[in-house]
Amino acid sequence: MYYRLNVRPNPNMSASHFWQTVIYKLIHDNECLIIKSDSDDLLIADDFTRIEYGLVEDLFQGVTVKNFTFQRTFRMGEVVYLEYDNERLSKLIDGLFTDYGSLIGRLFEFQKHKNQIRATVDMEGVNAKDPRTQERLQNFINRMYQSIKEKAFAIVPQQKGFTYNEQSLSTQGASVEEINKITNGFLDQVARALGIPIALVHGEMADVEKATRNFMTFCIDPFLKKIKDELDGKFIAKKDYLAGTKVDIRRISYSNLFDLATAIDKLVSSGTFTRNEVREEAGHERSDDPNLDKFIITKNYQKANELEGGENE
Structure with missing residues (x-):
């Protein structure tokens, strides 16, 4: 297993x-x-x-x-x-996707409309009703537009009775930054529903250790608790569980052991925890050495009356 x-x-x-x-x-x-x-x-x-x-x-x-x-x-x-x-989570995500999707799609339409290139063509002395003339004129316009679209520098030849004027569009629409704000709003709603700190979603580095700790506590640990309880109940007999046999699930450790060295020394030297207990809390397996299951204490934590009469073994 x-x-x-x-x-x-x-x-x-x-x-x-x-x-x-x-x-x-x-x-x-x-x-x-x-x-x-x-x-x-x-x-x-x-x-x-x-x-x-x-x-x-x-x-x-x-x-x-x-x-x-x-x-x-x-x-x-x-x-x-x-x-x-959490039955409402799926409904929340589906509802947000529908609402935000429609809103974002609308904002994209505004952005395209705002940056759209428009032009007018004035014709003088040209028989616009002639089908052949219309076809030749449309082909010329298509080639001219393709040249303007694909080339950074385009030259448009002047035609007698034909004037091309490009119009600037001043329609106010949504900016790209506003679209990003709407997208981030969708992510923020889902993150809050799952218990994920917003700072981690956006990659913010300020107080990242605190945000990571909150992420483990409010998002990861509830899932681990559900899995652990179910595995204990299905894979371990009642008498074995009461005798101390349990499923152990260790979450990912995000702390550096060298940064925890001082705290580990205090926990062990004060006799509060054994070294095997500290190993488990740090995300490592227990050692088979029986000495690591013993409580140890340094002389600094001895009682005052024991130190007055001299050192004791």
Whole structure:
């Protein structure tokens, strides 16, 4: 199970891709179903039907993984079922996409209209009603426009009875900066719904450590808590869990150990934590050395009456 959860859940997915897909479905669909095949592979269901009961286990039927549909029925105790409990998120994203999409599209139309090149053609002594004359005139205008569009320096030949005048357009429309503000507003709404600090979304470097800590606390940790509780309940028996066997999920550590060295020394030397406990909090595995499970304390933390009579062992 350790190999399945951390290295290769199934033949077609790595562990990182697997959990990324789980979180995506959990946010987008508000739920995610993971089943175990006969070969002990962990598979993410693309479609299923849940039959809920009040006093017995719920059932899952019509479980489909890509192009394969299981004919059997899965019980709740046989699967890993995660719920996000944020049903309004999908509606929020869909609503924002519709509203902001329409608004951004409108702003793009204004921007194109504002920067559009317009010109007029005056004709004198030309029979505009003659089809051949109209065709030759239109071909000339097309070639002239193509030359102006593609070349940085274009020369327009003067024709008798034919005058080309380019008109400047002064229509006030939205600027590119305003369009960017609208786009950022959409991202900000979604980020707030997920608990992601706005500063991280926009790449701001001020107080990045504080923003990262808030991101881990309010966005990442709730997902890890849901996954941990479900894995504990499905993969570990009740008696083993009460005896201390639990699933351990470590989030990504963003701190430099050298920056934490002084704090680690104080935690260990004061006898507050063992060295193995500190290793776990720092995101590393426990050591098999039994000495690292012992509490140690330096002489600086001894009682005053012990120091008055001299040093003690």
